[in-house]
Amino acid sequence: MPDLTTPKARAKLPTGSKPHPLKLGIGRFLCYRRQTDGKPGSWLLRTAKLSGGYTYETLGTADDQLDANNRDVLSYEQALAKAAGQTTADPSRVSVADALDDWAEWKCRTASTDKQCTDLRNRARRLSAPFPRKTLKTITARDITQWLNGIVSTGDNPQARRATANRELAVLKAALTRAADLHAYQGTRAWVNVQKFPKADSFGKRMVILTEEEEARLIDAARPDVADLLRALQATGARFGEIASTLVGDLEGNRLALTGKTGRRVIVLSPEKAEWFRLKAGNRPSSAPLIPRQDCKPWPDGGHLKPVSAAVRAAGLPEDVTSYALRHGFITRALSRGVPTVAVAQHVGSSVEMIEQTYAKFAAAQLAEWFG
Template sequence: MADLRTKTARAKLATGKAHAQKLGTGRALVYRRQTEGRSGSWMLRTAKPTGGYAHETLGTADDTSPANGGDCLSYEQALSKAVGQLDADPSKITVADALDDWAEWKCRTATTAKRCTDLRNQARRIGKAFPTTALKTLTARDVTAWMNSIVEAGTNPQARRATANRELAVLKAALTRYADLHNYQGARAWVSVQKFTKADSFGKRMVILTEAEEARLIDAARQDVADLLKALQLTGARCGEIAGAVVSDLEGNRLALTGKTGRRVIVLSPDKAEWFRLKAGNRHPDAPLIPRQDGQAWPDGGHMKPVRTAVKAAGLPEDVTSYALRHGFISRALSRGVPTVAVAQHVGSSVDMIEATYAKFTAAQLAEWFA
């Protein structure tokens, strides 16, 4: 067994490898050494009943910085924290605890602050349905009733079933992870709950407009909203990616976008590049590329109300959102024979998602493309 007690002892261990100190049956304090000059990390490793291990990061080791008992831990502090985790009474674990822990765990690898906020909000939203429910008292009937309540809360059953399915996936992941970490041996009622069938994964957002309808929508919008919609139409990007782009992200015919899948660079045709160049003008490199009418960046969700106004003015169905421009871009690219992998790379998605979402097209789109 590796000696983890001192910095000197840990410095002799192999880099990039997990070195464990057994704490009990199926549980261990793990130290992973980094390259010279970088601090290693402490983790709690717990064996899963179904095989394999669950790992929980405890903090950074005090290899290069003084221990503070918080995010930088000495051996004694890491051991105490690990034992404290193990001593948690499994019978008192609540659904809300598991969801909060899941959100914080996911936040460690979130690419943006917004993504982290979304994860925490989602955990709190689900947790409100089970504010004091313990894992040992949770029943499949409770979970099913909660899913039904999500469907009943909206006017589009197919879309709401998709929402319920996404929330169920998060609930299952959070409860299973927390139960594994704390060696919970009780019944896992959530495992048997099945997702809804016939659920549209995009719900209301899965609307594809004809090019004429897109033009009508853009023409009906006020100028700053029209610019935002036009940018979405030209790139197939997500609204947040365009809203977050700054002038310096545009270099020639390349535009850098940052979104939930990270940062990517897309290639623009000469006409599209010229349109963006005119919008950028001679403004400061850090200025928003497609700003609001006051020159500031679009806040999260700030486009939604003016887009609804434009949708109404254009005489389009009320379930049309800015996402319809992304759907239109992707569906037309596929209809032109652009390889799915190229489309997925351009719009920051996966081949599986593209194929699953756009496998079927409406009669209106087919008529527009092939008639």
């Protein structure tokens, strides 16, 4: 049983989203959750549900750093008394911050590197900052909309900021929905009614498209392992994370299995591309990364950003070029050759709607001019 009685004792407990429980009675626990960033921990009441699982209610902040006041900052004795006076946990009082922290720890279970976990936790803290003391019940669509508008108004490129706002909104919605489902929250889910900015994903850096000659210059300017990564992206139209997680065993003949944000799919390679991937696989074990870093380890999340930027500079290309431009180039060339949109969408792991909305502005004549 954990010692929760003093700040000094609690400081010895592991950090993370998993709370440390102290049993109060049948199905009821006083829990302490220690934060990962040096902030004070929190007191929770955990109550077993008849249908299985638990509901949680945040009781207050622990007196790890501030003196207890028996209101929002609670000592062990005060938290115990408050928990003892309540018979059930109220899921409507689950805070936005707790929901995001839980989401980050849940995502960390499948993270490939410690850095990825750190990034997830930092993102959760950043997203929760605009919603202090907000809960599943008290957060409103207006709160979220004002926050999104604030993201767009920050910076010199509002169109690119819309795409950023959409990505942040997707994480917030996922975290709140997961918390509501886990805690059997029955109230209004205000976040469901907030819509993302239309067509924002086609704005900004993510829509840079290179000619084949420019792509060749970029690859030639990159260090060897980065060049292999870029060639793999160019050959498949895949996302970075899909190539980074692909193993030698995922290559079978002219078929390559990719796993990413849309799940697992198998793509068909031309004979030349299949041969190139076979050479990269060599005689290495099936569990080895197919396209590794120069140290033979898998690419970490974001590990390609700096070396790709260096290659962009060395190739004399615009500074807003990223590796994602190779995916855009693959898709636009496929469309220019008359490949059906549904086939392109299936190959690159996207939807027909996204392909049509994002690339509709490129007329066939333009594509022929650029890539013919």
